[in-house]
Amino acid sequence: MWVAGHTSLPVGQWVKAGNPTEVYYYGTQVTTVLLGFTLAVLFIIKFSLPVFYNLGIVSLNEYLELRFKNVWIRRMATCASLLMAATFMGMCQYGPSLALAAVTPLSTTTSMIIMATVCTFYTSLVR
Template sequence: MSGQEEGAAATLRYSDAKFSVVDYTMFSLMLVVSVGIGVYCAIKSRHNTTTQEYLLGSRKMSPWPVALSLLGGAISAISILGNGTEVYLYGTQLCVMLLGFIPGCALVYHVIIPVFYNLRIVSVSEYLEKRFKSSALRKLLTVCQLLMKFFYMGICLYTPSLALSTVTNLTTTASVVIMGAVCTLYITIGGAKAVVYTDVMQTLLMFGGVLLVVIISCIDLGGVGNIWAEAEKGSRIEFFNLDTSPFVRHTFWSTLVLGFNLMLNFMAFNQSSYQRLASVSTLKVAQR
């Protein structure tokens, strides 16, 4: 059987897949554990309800959970579903954005994190108020961030809900309401610690699931060599498209700039990322 025939057979086998009792149990357990982590963090911190405790974990959080939380925050359901589709349709040139992360990471490490961390600020918008002596500017940035998050979180909820509705009897609306309510509950009552520790669990599950999908796909399609060969037949393998035209969807230069911009956007000026970085004990730990 050829790679294409094996792929078609695998597609047919999984196209009608639905959650079993075990799947429903595991999914429900994940939601219950998430809420449980929020309740536990709320109870443990009930005698220390300062802003620093709630938003930054009193700046005493362990670096490993924070690192996993950052990783989980950077790679959402949008990334897992969207990037795979993007590469399938337009090739692997998008992967070059990883090279753009390197100079972006260096800038964040040497310049931005030291400035923000040493100021001991709670929010990124607080920096603007200190820098330009303007509370109006701080409020404007806060409103802009809330608007951006409003639309972004809608996509973040809709994307996994769409996938979930295909393998369960839940409607997309029901999935959005359930997951949105659970996330809102544990974040509200548990604060930064609840976010970090639930992110650890969810990140491990997410990467474990992706790894399992990769392994099963390799087995079904006869190994990595066959997958690579099929991708080459479909003209999907591309890393050095040096075209300088801005009208080409992906080139080496545009994806390099994309990676640099993403690193700055997510690690340097993103409020949720900064809160995680500011929640560890020292600047050196935050930089690592």
């Protein structure tokens, strides 16, 4: 599970997400999101993880296949996750590429190719 796997303290993810700036501009009412994160983590720890552990599975997709006894459900969930991740990565790449194209004589397409190459190289580095 993403939330429980990364942190049991949602404060860490909340601070990393740039929310201190939100609090500065809009006030502390933004911190109510933290309550939702905390409740989500507690729900996952208390209810979801024990079910997965007792079944001996490691992913939600595997649970879907067991629950509905249909491999196509698992494949559709996998495809939906891949589509969402690809869309998210495209949007995350487009913003910096557009900024790079705005301050250099490069076209947006060229800057996207450069950004993708740099990001791929950077993430492939081994520690």
